[in-house]
Amino acid sequence: MTSDFTSLAHMLRHRVEVDRERAALVFLTGDDLQESRLTYGQLDREARAVAVALAKRNDSGQPVLLIEPPGLRFMAAIFGCLYAGAVVVPSYPPSPREGTKAASRFLRIIRDAQPVVVIGSGKPLETARCMVAAELPCVDLDSLPGQAEEDRPEPKLSHSDVALIQYTSGSTGAPKGVTLTHGNFLSNLEAFAKGTLVSTSSVGVSWLPPYHDLGLFCTLLPVYAGF
8 A cells, every 4th residue: 555646646556566367446337246247457468548539639638428337348438538637527428218317417517528438338327428519529439459459658647637537326316527636536535545454465345336435435535546
């Protein structure tokens, strides 16, 4: 564990250097808890593929709306955006089954955050394309290679650079966004690690949505603390 990270991107790069082959994240699905996992090295490679796609668009410093469903690809996409120096805006994927309220929430986030691109895959991305086709380009994660075909210099990020814009769920009112820097996240992750007494031998389990607040911190804490 270290509190010397300069950014969330630096945090993952450190893990790759010291624990490349160690399991970083495990995702369980279905009634039989089917398991998929990524090592720190695999997470890094998948994140770099996303970063290269964004770098071609020159989206460094710009807000990027991430609508990928929860899972390992969601985490790779988050770090890919951070590797590219973009500002991640994680959002619940839009779904026609959830009706006009969900659509209104999604469009409100777009109007407020003003992202330059939408990233996702499958039906959520198809739905987003139908809703914002005339306004925003989309990056389909299904079309990207499993790992970067080329490498690229990482942007020099610091504690003061904006990392994410987190929106409230919107369940009791209009979703409200909070701008958070890399330093904000790292400071909170350090407090989490100290308060929960985690170590490199710990195993964490979370069932919270990873789009905002505690759910996202629960998925970033293992990378911070190395468990």
